[in-house]
Amino acid sequence: MSSILPFLFDILAFTSVFVIIVLGLGVIASMMGIFNFAHGEFILLGAYSVFFLDRAGVPPWLGMIYAPIFVGIVGLVLERFAVRRFYTTPVAAMLGTYAIGLVIREAVRTALGGQFYNVVAPLDGPIMLGDLSISKWRTVVIVITLLMLLSCWLLFKKTDFGLRVRAALENPMLARASGIAVSRVYSATFAFGAAMAGLAGALMVPLYPLNADMGVTFLIKAFLAVMLGGVGGLQGSVAGSALVGSTSAAFPWIIKPVVADVMVFVLAIVVVKFRPDGLLSKLRS
Amino acid sequence: MSDKIQNDHLESISRRLFAQRASLMTGLVALGGGSYLLQPQGASAANPIKVGVATDLTGPISWGGIPNANVAKMVIEEINKSGGLLGRPLQMILEDTATNEQLAVTKVRKLVTQDKVDVVLGGITSSMRNAIKDTIVNRGKTLYIYPQLYEGKECTSNLFCTGPTPAQQCDTFIPWLIKNGGKKFYLPSADYVWPHTLNEYAKKVIKANGGEVIGEEYFPVDHTEYSASVNKIMTSGVNVVFNTTIPPGVGALFKQLHEAGFSKKGGRLACVYYDENALGITPANEIEGLATCLDYFAAIGDPMGTKIFNNYKAQFGDKSRFCAGGAATGMWRGLTLWAEAVKEAKSVKRDAVAAALDHAKLKDGPGGGCEMVPGTRHLKMNMYIAVSKAGQYKVVETSKMVAPGECA
Numbered sequence: 001m002s003s004i005l006p007f008l009f010d011i012l013a014f015t016s017v018f019v020i021i022v023l024g025l026g027v028i029a030s031m032m033g034i035f036n037f038a039h040g041e042f043i044l045l046g047a048y049s050v051f052f053l054d055r056a057g058v059p060p061w062l063g064m065i066y067a068p069i070f071v072g073i074v075g076l077v078l079e080r081f082a083v084r085r086f087y088t089t090p091v092a093a094m095l096g097t098y099a100i101g102l103v104i105r106e107a108v109r110t111a112l113g114g115q116f117y118n119v120v121a122p123l124d125g126p127i128m129l130g131d132l133s134i135s136k137w138r139t140v141v142i143v144i145t146l147l148m149l150l151s152c153w154l155l156f157k158k159t160d161f162g163l164r165v166r167a168a169l170e171n172p173m174l175a176r177a178s179g180i181a182v183s184r185v186y187s188a189t190f191a192f193g194a195a196m197a198g199l200a201g202a203l204m205v206p207l208y209p210l211n212a213d214m215g216v217t218f219l220i221k222a223f224l225a226v227m228l229g230g231v232g233g234l235q236g237s238v239a240g241s242a243l244v245g246s247t248s249a250a251f252p253w254i255i256k257p258v259v260a261d262v263m264v265f266v267l268a269i270v271v272v273k274f275r276p277d278g279l280l281s282k283l284r285s
Numbered sequence: 286m287s288d289k290i291q292n293d294h295l296e297s298i299s300r301r302l303f304a305q306r307a308s309l310m311t312g313l314v315a316l317g318g319g320s321y322l323l324q325p326q327g328a329s330a331a332n333p334i335k336v337g338v339a340t341d342l343t344g345p346i347s348w349g350g351i352p353n354a355n356v357a358k359m360v361i362e363e364i365n366k367s368g369g370l371l372g373r374p375l376q377m378i379l380e381d382t383a384t385n386e387q388l389a390v391t392k393v394r395k396l397v398t399q400d401k402v403d404v405v406l407g408g409i410t411s412s413m414r415n416a417i418k419d420t421i422v423n424r425g426k427t428l429y430i431y432p433q434l435y436e437g438k439e440c441t442s443n444l445f446c447t448g449p450t451p452a453q454q455c456d457t458f459i460p461w462l463i464k465n466g467g468k469k470f471y472l473p474s475a476d477y478v479w480p481h482t483l484n485e486y487a488k489k490v491i492k493a494n495g496g497e498v499i500g501e502e503y504f505p506v507d508h509t510e511y512s513a514s515v516n517k518i519m520t521s522g523v524n525v526v527f528n529t530t531i532p533p534g535v536g537a538l539f540k541q542l543h544e545a546g547f548s549k550k551g552g553r554l555a556c557v558y559y560d561e562n563a564l565g566i567t568p569a570n571e572i573e574g575l576a577t578c579l580d581y582f583a584a585i586g587d588p589m590g591t592k593i594f595n596n597y598k599a600q601f602g603d604k605s606r607f608c609a610g611g612a613a614t615g616m617w618r619g620l621t622l623w624a625e626a627v628k629e630a631k632s633v634k635r636d637a638v639a640a641a642l643d644h645a646k647l648k649d650g651p652g653g654g655c656e657m658v659p660g661t662r663h664l665k666m667n668m669y670i671a672v673s674k675a676g677q678y679k680v681v682e683t684s685k686m687v688a689p690g691e692c693a
Contacts, residue, residue, distance in 0.1 A: 253512075
């Protein structure tokens with residue numbers, strides 16, 4: 001019994017970071033129809049900016065706030081100069097974003113000298129509840145994720161900007177004809193997706209060591225989650241990431257970790273077989 | 286009018302093309318052909334002895350490869366300053382194997398067939414050694430020196446290992462862990478050859494000393510979520526976590542163990558490759574009390590080790606220091622032993638140098654002297670057990686001239 005609570009808590013914490021990653025990737029995939037292979041490196045950039053500011057003596061809280069803004073701006077600039085040229089050719093977009101990611105990854109690797117670094121969380125250590133120890137920072141991550149989900153929902157459902165985004169998502173031609181500056185909406189969406197990755201990286205860096213390859217680890221599973229959730233809506237991404245995140249955290253409790261990694265993919269294939277358009281396809285149609 | 290527009294357009298295209306080509310060119314110049322030469326200077330520079338160094342300057346293992354190349358450069362420059370070997374200067378030819386085995390095979394083939402080097406040093410991971418050894422030793426008929434601590438069982442002729450073996454890292458360390466931790470061991474490991482083979486040896490030593498292995502688990506190298514294992518460790522009364530997971534996964538494991546209060550409740554963390562560089566990148570409170578067993582620590586304070594450490598620091602800065610965990614000490618020993626062997630053999634021919642290397646000795650080096658155990662191509666050396674206290678290693682036990690226990 002005593003092992004059930006930490007089990008659930010750890011799964012929830014891992015899934016939380018994962019949801020933010022997938023949300024950023026999913027929104028870009030749904031909107032522009034491209035898979036952003038540089039998403040892992042946006043996570044890396046977020047983590048790196050927290051580390052960089054931390055070493056410069058800036059309090060980590062400020063770094064955490066700065067990271068998504070900085071990565072969002074990087075995303076905006078990249079969208080303006082490179083990514084928007086690829087919207088009509090999804091395959092070229094994959095290669096193009098992969099190249100961008102490679103440049104960022106190797107640049108960060110050079111900056112880090114190939115080393116691995118840790119950043120101490122703004123709230124470090126465990127909270128002890130009797131015999132149970134709960135990580136403070138993981139609790140913060142869960143809370144921030146819930147807040148992010150709530151504000152995303154408000155942003156997309158309740159604001160004028162959200163309406164434009166959904167219109168452009170639904171039917172870009174019609175949206176353009178109705179006077180919505182679709183290309184500007186695209187820029188904003190890409191920047192938003194990048195900022196989400198930056199935030200995920202910033203939240204993650206006290207939990208997992210900073211190194212140039214940290215984004216790659218999460219990228220493939222994030223793609224899996226987007227595919228599971230189905231391209232086209234944000235709820236799908238959240239559902240997909242919840243499924244992939246919780247299973248990849250839960251499986252190692254039952255089976256060998258090396259096998260667990262494979263099992264996540266097997267499960268995904270089974271789900272896709274029965275729900276080829278994603279978990280929430282029925283809900284949407 | 287339309288002509289003008291078109292001309293403007295063309296001009297802007299060609300300007301852009303020029304900018305693209307110019308940036309591509311500068312990029313290529315900056316990257317070079319991927320190899321680096323340390324040219325000897327002076328009158329006899331025409332006929333240098335060629336030393337090939339193949340290591341991971343880029344990619345995930347570059348944390349170890351960069352200091353390796355630095356150490357090689359440092360040792361070779363020193364030999365050249367004191368007049369070279371056999372009256373000839375040394376020329377270092379450095380190839381970046383980029384943590385990529387396929388690429389590495391091409392790079393070492395270039396070293397042995399095109400550059401015709403007299404010796405190859407390098408490789409950090411065992412998979413790298415296994416990938417390149419045949420090209421160097423069998424097809425290339427060249428001497429190969431492998432500098433990293435590793436899982437043992439490498440008994441290829443003309444391949445000399447200058448890093449610690451499982452016997453050197455476990456024989457004294459595990460009894461110490463049982464005394465200073467407890468009898469119940471847990472072995473979280475990365476899923477590749479080194480942890481698997483090292484664990485086989487470690488388990489034997491644990492059992493022989495009255496210990497017990499509660500669990501042994503293998504993770505993908507980039508695994509980040511260890512909650513299941515940490516929970517098993519915390520609920521099964523484990524005394525010692527003998528870790529062989531590697532970066533990047535290892536940081537997450539240590540953090541999660543720390544958050545679960547493993548060390549606080551009296552558990553002992555052990556990790557045999559964790560050197561000062563690794564210590565420097567982990568928050569000190571998370572690994573308080575971590576124990577390790579390596580061939581050199583700056584904290585030993587031996588005159589030779591300190592001299593090398595400071596030389597290295599003066600030349601290459603403080604970003605990654607001269608440490609034992611990433612083959613830097615093995616590289617120093619490998620090159621220095623090879624130079625001694627060349628002097629004794631009065632030749633750089635492979636068989637003559639190999640014969641001299643087979644019984645080569647160094648009176649002094651980082652952490653003390655070392656000597657080849659004849660017929661085994663492995664080194665006897667001093668081993669030190671150190672414990673991390675507030676982010677610094679304190680040496681707690683010294684074992685003189687520990688036998689490698691390989692290829693006997």
